[in-house]
Amino acid sequence: MDIPVVENVLKLNDEIAAENRRRLGEAGVVCLNLVGSPGSGKTTLLEKTLDSLRGELRIGIITGDIATTRDAERLARFCDHVTQINTGGGCHLDANQVKQGMNNLPVEDLDLLIIENVGNLICPVGFDLGQDAKIGLFSVPEGEDKPAKHPRVVLESALLLLNKIDLLPHVPFSMDVFESDLRKLRDDVPVLKLSAVTGEGLDAWVDWVRQSSTTVKRDRAAATT
Amino acid sequence: MDIPVVENVLKLNDEIAAENRRRLGEAGVVCLNLVGSPGSGKTTLLEKTLDSLRGELRIGIITGDIATTRDAERLARFCDHVTQINTGGGCHLDANQVKQGMNNLPVEDLDLLIIENVGNLICPVGFDLGQDAKIGLFSVPEGEDKPAKHPRVVLESALLLLNKIDLLPHVPFSMDVFESDLRKLRDDVPVLKLSAVTGEGLDAWVDWVRQSSTTVKRDRAAATT
Numbered sequence: 335m336d337i338p339v340v341e342n343v344l345k346l347n348d349e350i351a352a353e354n355r356r357r358l359g360e361a362g363v364v365c366l367n368l369v370g371s372p373g374s375g376k377t378t379l380l381e382k383t384l385d386s387l388r389g390e391l392r393i394g395i396i397t398g399d400i401a402t403t404r405d406a407e408r409l410a411r412f413c414d415h416v417t418q419i420n421t422g423g424g425c426h427l428d429a430n431q432v433k434q435g436m437n438n439l440p441v442e443d444l445d446l447l448i449i450e451n452v453g454n455l456i457c458p459v460g461f462d463l464g465q466d467a468k469i470g471l472f473s474v475p476e477g478e479d480k481p482a483k484h485p486r487v488v489l490e491s492a493l494l495l496l497n498k499i500d501l502l503p504h505v506p507f508s509m510d511v512f513e514s515d516l517r518k519l520r521d522d523v524p525v526l527k528l529s530a531v532t533g534e535g536l537d538a539w540v541d542w543v544r545q546s547s548t549t550v551k552r553d554r555a556a557a558t559t
Numbered sequence: 560m561d562i563p564v565v566e567n568v569l570k571l572n573d574e575i576a577a578e579n580r581r582r583l584g585e586a587g588v589v590c591l592n593l594v595g596s597p598g599s600g601k602t603t604l605l606e607k608t609l610d611s612l613r614g615e616l617r618i619g620i621i622t623g624d625i626a627t628t629r630d631a632e633r634l635a636r637f638c639d640h641v642t643q644i645n646t647g648g649g650c651h652l653d654a655n656q657v658k659q660g661m662n663n664l665p666v667e668d669l670d671l672l673i674i675e676n677v678g679n680l681i682c683p684v685g686f687d688l689g690q691d692a693k694i695g696l697f698s699v700p701e702g703e704d705k706p707a708k709h710p711r712v713v714l715e716s717a718l719l720l721l722n723k724i725d726l727l728p729h730v731p732f733s734m735d736v737f738e739s740d741l742r743k744l745r746d747d748v749p750v751l752k753l754s755a756v757t758g759e760g761l762d763a764w765v766d767w768v769r770q771s772s773t774t775v776k777r778d779r780a781a782a783t784t
Contacts, residue, residue: 372596373701425681458652475700476598
């Protein structure tokens, strides 16, 4: 008796995600959904990203957390269009929460909407929010085994990031294992290594964000002609 | 219509958790449920713990993961009684999985059962497994804001650990914020700081495990007289 209910929840989520996607597409907004463990560095990465792209792209942020508004406060120092969703214990953002978050933002005046999902490498991957691309974020101190243990985020992401490479000299981490596990799952996904704290590798990520904006809009235009 | 179903799932879980607790109690086994983010160092901590208590306590391990048997293989080098539960995508262990795991272990010949939950700071906290105590594990590179952002693990744990203190010189981390956020939620919970990799602070944790064995058994004896 449980399974149909779960299916309905997911079906309803997907319907609202499709609405979000349509609204964002019509407004010409590209949407990225950033997924990573608690403390993998999502907020720090977004602070640096907002700083790099200030004046170039009009960016909005929806940031999800179980409790506190700390991430939103941090990001609001770099961006006028930040909205926080407190899930009140919920382990992921769903499409309806993002829809409500979008209602707090001037969507039609944005180029890019970045969703910082709840810190969790598991549940957020299963919920479509209406994004154009999921981005999976790993970090060095989590260890080299995370791609193998969390295959779904590897399989569903358009880009994978390995953050905190400045800690490589200080922690046990086999880059060979990380890369070979990852490539067994996906040989096509780009992987960028960076440190949001030191700035190493950040330019390549910012370039990817810039280019994904262009690519998504070109693909949308091609799809409608 | 959804809420009753969710309640039933949780009710069924709690019933099986009570069965697990009864079986463990009758066998004189103390059970700890270790919860932490992916890559917070749960398996490394358990490797060191098993090594320290070898020949002193008879320990069994149930380790949960979404995919791979890597943790079980690592732990089996230090312990004869390790069983792995692959959740196949599930974000937490539930009581029925632990019941099945217990059926793979010589429960009646153990002193201590340690459950290494799925790497996730959120969902595992909500499911009673039949443990005597939950232990919440944070780690330094996750940042000082994790207690405030994950209050439930703070509120429900009998002990909190802060792992990877060897990384304090290399990452931004305010111990003052970590401690004051934590104390706002709980002024009574013990907090141990350690590095499973370097071994710093490990003795205090091993002592806590030893003492909790004694305390739980004394409390059980008191409850039945």
